[in-house]
Amino acid sequence: MGSSSYKKRMGPIEKQGVVQAYTMLVPTVAIVMAIVLFPLIANFWISFKDVTVSDLRIAEIKVTEKFQKKPKTKGDISKVEYRFNNFSKSSNIKNVNFKDILPKGLVIKELPNNCSISDNIINCQLGDFKPKEKKKIKFETIAENDYFISQENPKDTSPIVKGKSENRLLNLELKLKNFEEIFTSPNFWKTIRISFAYSLFSAIGSLTLGILAAQLLMTTFIGRGIIRGIFLFPYIAPIIAVTITWKILTDPFFGTINGILTQLQILNEPISFLQVRDMTINFLGFEFSFPVALSFVILFESWRYFPLAMIFILARLQSVPKELFEAAEIDGATPLQKFRSITWPLILGVLFVLFLLRFIWTFNKFDDIFLLTGGAAGTKTLTVDVYETGFNIGNLGTGAANAVLVFLILVFAAIFIIRFSPKE
Amino acid sequence: MNNSQKILISLIISSFWGLISNIVLGVFFILLIGSTIQFNYFSYIISSSIITLLIVFYDRKSLQIYISLFILTFILILIFTGLSPYGLNINENSFLQILFLLIQSFIILIGNIICLSGINKMSFNRLFLEILFLRVLKGFGFTFFLTIVLFPFYVMILMSLKTHQLLILNPLDLSIDITRGLNMFRSYIELFTDWGFGYYLLNSLIVSLSSIFIALIFAIPGAYAVARFNFPGKLLMINSILLIYLIPMITLLIPLYSFFTFINLRDSLFGLIIVYPAVTIPVAIYMLQGYFQTIPQELEEAGLVDGLSRTGVILKITLPLSLPAIASVSLFIFMVAWNEYLFAYMFLDTPAIFTLPRGLEQLDGTEVPRQHLMAGSVIATVPVIAVFLWAERYLTGGLTAGGIKG
Numbered sequence: 001m002g003s004s005s006y007k008k009r010m011g012p013i014e015k016q017g018v019v020q021a022y023t024m025l026v027p028t029v030a031i032v033m034a035i036v037l038f039p040l041i042a043n044f045w046i047s048f049k050d051v052t053v054s055d056l057r058i059a060e061i062k063v064t065e066k067f068q069k070k071p072k073t074k075g076d077i078s079k080v081e082y083r084f085n086n087f088s089k090s091s092n093i094k095n096v097n098f099k100d101i102l103p104k105g106l107v108i109k110e111l112p113n114n115c116s117i118s119d120n121i122i123n124c125q126l127g128d129f130k131p132k133e134k135k136k137i138k139f140e141t142i143a144e145n146d147y148f149i150s151q152e153n154p155k156d157t158s159p160i161v162k163g164k165s166e167n168r169l170l171n172l173e174l175k176l177k178n179f180e181e182i183f184t185s186p187n188f189w190k191t192i193r194i195s196f197a198y199s200l201f202s203a204i205g206s207l208t209l210g211i212l213a214a215q216l217l218m219t220t221f222i223g224r225g226i227i228r229g230i231f232l233f234p235y236i237a238p239i240i241a242v243t244i245t246w247k248i249l250t251d252p253f254f255g256t257i258n259g260i261l262t263q264l265q266i267l268n269e270p271i272s273f274l275q276v277r278d279m280t281i282n283f284l285g286f287e288f289s290f291p292v293a294l295s296f297v298i299l300f301e302s303w304r305y306f307p308l309a310m311i312f313i314l315a316r317l318q319s320v321p322k323e324l325f326e327a328a329e330i331d332g333a334t335p336l337q338k339f340r341s342i343t344w345p346l347i348l349g350v351l352f353v354l355f356l357l358r359f360i361w362t363f364n365k366f367d368d369i370f371l372l373t374g375g376a377a378g379t380k381t382l383t384v385d386v387y388e389t390g391f392n393i394g395n396l397g398t399g400a401a402n403a404v405l406v407f408l409i410l411v412f413a414a415i416f417i418i419r420f421s422p423k424e
Numbered sequence: 425m426n427n428s429q430k431i432l433i434s435l436i437i438s439s440f441w442g443l444i445s446n447i448v449l450g451v452f453f454i455l456l457i458g459s460t461i462q463f464n465y466f467s468y469i470i471s472s473s474i475i476t477l478l479i480v481f482y483d484r485k486s487l488q489i490y491i492s493l494f495i496l497t498f499i500l501i502l503i504f505t506g507l508s509p510y511g512l513n514i515n516e517n518s519f520l521q522i523l524f525l526l527i528q529s530f531i532i533l534i535g536n537i538i539c540l541s542g543i544n545k546m547s548f549n550r551l552f553l554e555i556l557f558l559r560v561l562k563g564f565g566f567t568f569f570l571t572i573v574l575f576p577f578y579v580m581i582l583m584s585l586k587t588h589q590l591l592i593l594n595p596l597d598l599s600i601d602i603t604r605g606l607n608m609f610r611s612y613i614e615l616f617t618d619w620g621f622g623y624y625l626l627n628s629l630i631v632s633l634s635s636i637f638i639a640l641i642f643a644i645p646g647a648y649a650v651a652r653f654n655f656p657g658k659l660l661m662i663n664s665i666l667l668i669y670l671i672p673m674i675t676l677l678i679p680l681y682s683f684f685t686f687i688n689l690r691d692s693l694f695g696l697i698i699v700y701p702a703v704t705i706p707v708a709i710y711m712l713q714g715y716f717q718t719i720p721q722e723l724e725e726a727g728l729v730d731g732l733s734r735t736g737v738i739l740k741i742t743l744p745l746s747l748p749a750i751a752s753v754s755l756f757i758f759m760v761a762w763n764e765y766l767f768a769y770m771f772l773d774t775p776a777i778f779t780l781p782r783g784l785e786q787l788d789g790t791e792v793p794r795q796h797l798m799a800g801s802v803i804a805t806v807p808v809i810a811v812f813l814w815a816e817r818y819l820t821g822g823l824t825a826g827g828i829k830g
Binding site for chain 1: 447451454455460461463550551554555558562565566569570572573574576577579580583591592595596598642643645646648649650652653654655656661668670671672673674675676677678679680681682683685686698699701702703705706709734759762763765766770780781784785788794797798800801802804805808809812813816
């Protein structure tokens with residue numbers, strides 16, 4: 001159904017409808033474009049630029065003004081000095097123009113050669129400023145009678161400096177430097193691996209818990225609504241509140257979990273779950289290292305997002321007529337048979353969509369890991385890297401390049417998963 | 425089913441209940457008294473088994489029998505643990521010990537009765553074994569899920585009522601000491617008086633409510649247009665709504681940060697009040713247009729015939745009819761705006777305009793005692809859970825349609 005097919009049949013009323021529809025949509029589309037689509041494209045642009053956080057402040061010339069030897073009688077000579085400073089470390093400022101009003105009755109003895117004066121307004125062309133460049137203008141003034149009537153100080157009026165500072169985000173200098181930096185970084189593949197493991201296992205974990213919880217809530221019993229509400233708590237509580245709580249719970253010195261585990265003699269000594277990268281485990285004579293912090297973060301994700309999977313699965317199961325299950329029961333199906341041949345095929349579609357979305361969203365997730373471990377102890381994912389390169393190191397360009405990478409990986413992952421999805 | 429099969433199954437199930445009730449209640453007991461206890465798994469398993477065998481072989485259902493079984497469980501545990509059910513002298517914390525023992529006897533009895541009901545009528549086959557197995561699994565499942573879900577919140581609340589000395593002295597002690605009276609809420613009061621949590625709460629409210637308001641103002645006409653009119657590009661629009669929803673927030677961070685720095689919107693609540701609606705509008709449109717389509721078009725046409733304008737129709741007919749959908753969209757936006765951390769963290773620098781998540785993060789960075797952190801977490805969590813529980817019965821759609829993000 002292309003748009004052209006109904007265009008032909010459109011009468012005046014429908015045409016009016018189109019106009020109305022567009023008028024209603026314009027503001028909505030505009031705000032989403034401005035805050036979501038435009039930044040997405042801008043992010044690609046920034047990823048090709050060599051910009052730092054300090055470049056965001058538009059470079060300006062700072063002026064300081066001095067007035068020495070204040071005149072006491074007519075004919076006294078005073079000195080006026082202006083100092084100009086481009087504090088920016090990276091930006092040129094071009095065609096700098098300077099204006100200031102001099103008090104009445106102060107006559108300039110010798111006008112600096114790039115300046116002009118009219119109606120007591122001094123106007124100077126200062127030319128171009130390189131980064132960190134300083135310039136000065138000095139002249140002497142002679143006091144006349146008018147000066148002593150008004151007694152104004154040249155410093156009473158603030159000078160105006162105008163210049164064309166280049167905005168380093170907007171110039172056309174595009175480089176591949178940021179991407180080179182990312183791909184040559186020794187930790188690049190490790191970060192990718194961690195991101196994938198984190199997203200994959202968190203998605204699987206939350207879905208598994210979600211299926212189990214949904215099965216529990218499929219039986220009818222008193223207080224089911226309340227329990228269903230309680231099961232949603234991890235998901236609706238603010239992320240900052242739950243991360244702080246889990247950090248305190250797992251604290252090796254005063255943490256409740258370590259206390260309980262040592263009490264139950266499951267652990268010999270407390271473990272700092274969020275700060276230990278690897279732990280060597282001796283199992284049946286084999287030694288292997290186990291990523292503690294990463295596993296804990298994955299468990300946290302499964303804990304936080306299982307309620308979501310649960311609601312979706314419950315919604316799917318409750319939309320099925322009860323007779324289906326009852327009929328199977330009459331036919332003598334065991335509970336596991338019922339699950340395998342009725343429930344599982346029913347929820348497979350939902351599970352697939354949920355897996356796709358959970359995978360994508362966990363891959364995108366920044367807050368959870370950042371708040372739990374700060375990306376330390378082998379939990380640095382790509383999204384944490386965006387923040388670190390962009391704001392900790394202050395290299396916005398590299399940060400944006402990392403964000404581009406997150407975006408592209410997601411697009412490909414989504415296409416890949418959808419291609420190999422079960423047909424439904 | 426012969427007797428040896430019954431005995432075998434009863435013993436397995438009763439051991440499970442004896443063990444699990446002892447572990448779960450024992451952990452809670454530790455948290456309440458704050459000192460070490462002993463776990464007498466074996467005594468509990470034996471008591472549980474004896475009771476279970478009685479239930480199976482003396483299969484009478486009456487209240488008197490259940491009550492006497494309950495008392496018997498209680499006595500059996502006391503005897504097998506040598507009068508100290510938790511390895512403590514019965515004189516210390518005796519009230520709690522007896523209370524916990526009563527609860528535990530109740531759980532053991534009920535768990536076994538439910539799991540083993542009908543065992544005498546069933547034949548020993550796969551169906552029966554699976555049913556029994558699933559009953560035990562469900563019992564375990566509820567215990568497991570309720571524990572993992574409630575435990576952090578339980579610790580959050582109880583720790584916030586403690587003092588620094590008490591927490592250092594015994595981090596496991598999470599009892600409530602009612603004798604301290606209002607002193608228990610000291611950290612809450614201090615957060616409001618010394619740490620500016622009043623402002624944070626207010627700012628969070630302002631941001632959330634404005635976000636709801638703005639998002640609805642933009643989303644309602646948009647959703648209405650999508651639901652009611654045919655226009656070129658409609659299909660593209662509906663598809664892109666969902667795609668936009670999958671765009672990672674982190675890719676928007678650096679451009680928005682730069683852009684907002686240029687136009688001086690950073691470090692102001694305005695910035696957040698623009699961003700939050702913008703990222704929630706696509707979902708809001710999606711949910712609302714679905715609901716608008718269920719409203720019969722004839723109602724609106726009647727309104728048009730009676731001389732209402734299109735705007736009048738929307739305001740007087742469509743909106744009042746779609747209140748449930750609007751409520752669930754509002755709940756969704758509220759939850760996003762109230763809980764949002766990333767942009768609040770990046771955009772806000774001045775403490776006076778911090779939202780709760782930003783203020784709490786700031787608090788976490790300082791050397792503040794943990795009862796304050798927990799009290800802050802409670803302050804941030806309670807409103808959103810309260811709103812959710814209050815609204816939940818009307819609108820589960822709000823979560824399923826929009827809940828993916830996050």
